[in-house]
Amino acid sequence: MGEVVLMSDARIAAIPVRDCGEPLRDVRRGGVIAVDERKSDDEGAFAHLREGLLNRLMDAQDLLPRGVRLLFVEGYRPPSLQRFYFERYADELRAGHPEWSAEQVGAAASRYVSPPEIAPHSAGSAVDLTLVSDDGRELDLGTRVNASPEESEGACYTEAENIGQEARANRRLLSGVLSGAGLVNYPTEWWHWSYGDRYWAFVTGADHAVYGPVDLDRGLGAAVAPSPSQGD
Numbered sequence: 001m002g003e004v005v006l007m008s009d010a011r012i013a014a015i016p017v018r019d020c021g022e023p024l025r026d027v028r029r030g031g032v033i034a035v036d037e038r039k040s041d042d043e044g045a046f047a048h049l050r051e052g053l054l055n056r057l058m059d060a061q062d063l064l065p066r067g068v069r070l071l072f073v074e075g076y077r078p079p080s081l082q083r084f085y086f087e088r089y090a091d092e093l094r095a096g097h098p099e100w101s102a103e104q105v106g107a108a109a110s111r112y113v114s115p116p117e118i119a120p121h122s123a124g125s126a127v128d129l130t131l132v133s134d135d136g137r138e139l140d141l142g143t144r145v146n147a148s149p150e151e152s153e154g155a156c157y158t159e160a161e162n163i164g165q166e167a168r169a170n171r172r173l174l175s176g177v178l179s180g181a182g183l184v185n186y187p188t189e190w191w192h193w194s195y196g197d198r199y200w201a202f203v204t205g206a207d208h209a210v211y212g213p214v215d216l217d218r219g220l221g222a223a224v225a226p227s228p229s230q231g232d
């Protein structure tokens, strides 16, 4: 397995954000991408992505062989929800490892949930997804989407070796089409991919991220971009 750089790494937070102001779009419009409702919320926030990411997802869909589709699970996540996920998991880790320092808890938590300050989902620049057959059956990717490192004994890591051959082949297929469309993977989660955020900038060598945190503008599904220098 190659080096795993966690979201909590100081090199990620150090990357400046110059938000391009692109809107959020609803993935459900147009019906090109299959959408799973397991993360749905009253406002449909979960189904939103930055336009540039959605376009790339549609490119990736086109690269898949006949009979296989992307299954979108979660995109935009309001900062309050991100904080809730992060704190809940950090609490679990603290309870299991009372001897850990705050830094150890933060790093371990960021294997599975991004620190709220840099969260790509809250920028509309990350997507959790898997593969389905035409008849809606989820393909074997080795673990369920959102299996934690503890639950999956590390099999959630994209390059984990404790998964079967079919799951490995399906991960290769998913990685091939998403990388081909310009997305980058978070290596602790086979289902988490992003474009335009700080992690993407780190992996691709871009000198800044193009998407920072946004608010969902109710009704319009547009993004309210923060000040362009945010994160500098």
Ligand SMILES: C[C@@H](N)C(=O)N[C@H](C)C(=O)O
Pocket (backbone or CB within 6 Å): 007, 085, 110, 111, 112, 113, 114, 119, 120, 121, 126, 128, 146, 186, 189, 192
């Ligand atoms: C919680 C999981 N679905 C996820 O999205 N994790 C990444 C690292 C995140 O929170 O950005």
Ligand SMILES: [Zn+2]
Pocket (backbone or CB within 6 Å): 121, 126, 127, 128, 191, 192, 193
């Ligand atoms: Zn994710």
